[in-house]
Amino acid sequence: MNHQAPVYVRRSDDAWLTVGYYHFYAWRGRRPFWAGLFTLLGGFPIAYFPYADVRLGNITLAMATTAGSGSLIIGILLITLGLALWFQQGIRVFAGVASILLALVSLPVSNLGGFFLGFIFSMVGGALALAWVPGSPQEEITAPAGDTGKAAAMAGSPQGIPGIPAPRETETVHASETTAHADGGRNSAG
Structure with a gap:
């Protein structure tokens, strides 16, 4: 191979999928995503079944009830709450x-x-919404001057794991006659 030949890096057509996934992952992490999804999914069967009809050959089975409008309102409200x-x-x-x-x-x-089906999904979604609490933002890790890239993200982290702060150094205090009683009554002098 010629070491002076230009190197062409083939750009992946799936790169936009990866970027989209990470954007969605970050968006999902800042809100009660699963609570909204379960609540949204719970609204569909509640609104659908009173208006559904099943055809078996020439026979039509209708599951319509007198409270069809109530079912529609409950289903739409659950879908709206899920989106909210x-x-x-x-x-x-x-x-x-x-x-x-x-x-x-x-x-x-x-x-x-x-x-x-809608009842269980809506109950789980409501419970997840009540249980979700927004997280506190992470502390930003400051990198030494001139340090960039991956090393900056791992600055101060044990074993180079980003996002985990290094343990704080503690001061070592030796026992003396004045601190002997604070140390459980032990005297360092003898």
Whole structure:
């Protein structure tokens, strides 16, 4: 091989997928994502089953009830609460309580809460919304002057693991006659 020949780096067409995944991962970490997803998924069967009909050959089975509009309202409210949890994480307590209450109301109103499928999803989503607490931001690690790149991210970390601060150095104090009683009564002099 010629060491002076230009090197062409083939750009991966999947690079945008990787970047998109990491952006989504970071977005998901700053909000009650799973609570919103379960609440959103719980609203669909509650709103769908009262209006669904199953065709078996020439026979049509309709599961419509007299409370179809109530089921639709409960389902749409749960879907809205699920989306609100994603984009307005400040209302997580309200959305969690409302999701649990709507799931309980869906039992008698909407075909046993969408045949228990929507009920379970909504209850889990509401519980996750109530349990989620926003995390505190990490301390930024300051790198020594002139240090850049990977070494800057690992500055002060044990074994070079980024994000874990190094243990703090403690002061060693030797016992004397004045500190002997603070050390459990032991005297260092003898």
